[in-house]
Amino acid sequence: MHEKPRRSPGRPPRISLDQVLDSARRIVTEEGVDRLTMRRLATEVGSTPMALYHHVRDKDELLVLLLDDYAKRALRRPDLPADPRERVLVCTAAIHGALADCPWIVEVLTADDLLSTTSLWFVEQILDGLVACGLTPERAVHGYRAIWYYTAGEILVRATAGRRRADSDRATYRERVFADLDPNELPRLANVAARWAVLTAEETYLQGLTALVDGLLNTP
The missing domain is CATH 1.10.357.10 (Tetracycline Repressor, domain 2)
Known part of the structure; x- marks a missing residue:
């Protein structure tokens, strides 16, 4: 019998910017701004910190996106x-x-x-x-x-x-x-x-x- 080749773990699932923002919003709303880190956010979305950097440069840019998103929805x-x-x-x-x-x-x-x-x-x-x-x-x-x-x-x-x-x-x-x-x-x-x-x-x-x-x- 021949052993089946092992499957590589592959890349983490692709994530969208909307998923990133939804998870970041949930963290800051429920736990506070101080608890929002790229590592914590990566764990929340089931990905890696490196994958997040395809969408945002750093935490500051992430917060700005959250601010603008909220302003567009709530500030009339x-x-x-x-x-x-x-x-x-x-x-x-x-x-x-x-x-x-x-x-x-x-x-x-x-x-x-x-x-x-x-x-x-x-x-x-x-x-x-x-x-x-x-x-x-x-x-x-x-x-x-x-x-x-x-x-x-x-x-x-x-x-x-x-x-x-x-x-x-x-x-x-x-x-x-x-x-x-x-x-x-x-x-x-x-x-x-x-x-x-x-x-x-x-x-x-x-x-x-x-x-x-x-x-x-x-x-x-």
């Missing part, structure tokens, strides 16, 4: 009001609405070196609205930065607080401290301590955004 251009102040509010609210359910994207964007080119239209409208309201281009950039910091911070703080509450069914450290506040030393805090969690959970983003924009436009 709103109808622009004639009033420039309202344009700033409407465009910023649209950004907040698109990112509120995807905080990992905010985490990537706050690094300040990666961005989605699809979202630049919104940045342009905000800058243009601030300039049309009387700010210099330089002050408009500073104003946009303040608006973005407020928006990104609000999303990240709420997301982090939500995860911590979901992971624990006991009183938080803050709740234990607030329960024993001395009203003589900290009267204002003591007065609202029992309602703090409810009050800080209220949706006040638009009120805060409006106050911030008005403050920027009224600052000499």
Whole structure:
């Protein structure tokens, strides 16, 4: 009898860019951006890190593709009001609405070196609205930065607080401290301590955004 020739293991199955993006999106959504590596992604798609480089150069390019993909699907251009102040509010609210359910994207964007080119239209409208309201281009950039910091911070703080509450069914450290506040030393805090969690959970983003924009436009 002749032995059958051994079959070579062959190459890993071919993968598409869509498969790569789907797996990368699942990792960052469920585990966080820090857990996304080319080796981890290769394991997820059942391939090799080298095969991934046929689609993306590195992790940064992969993140940019994810950002653009999400922006194209979730970031809808709103109808622009004639009033420039309202344009700033409407465009910023649209950004907040698109990112509120995807905080990992905010985490990537706050690094300040990666961005989605699809979202630049919104940045342009905000800058243009601030300039049309009387700010210099330089002050408009500073104003946009303040608006973005407020928006990104609000999303990240709420997301982090939500995860911590979901992971624990006991009183938080803050709740234990607030329960024993001395009203003589900290009267204002003591007065609202029992309602703090409810009050800080209220949706006040638009009120805060409006106050911030008005403050920027009224600052000499």
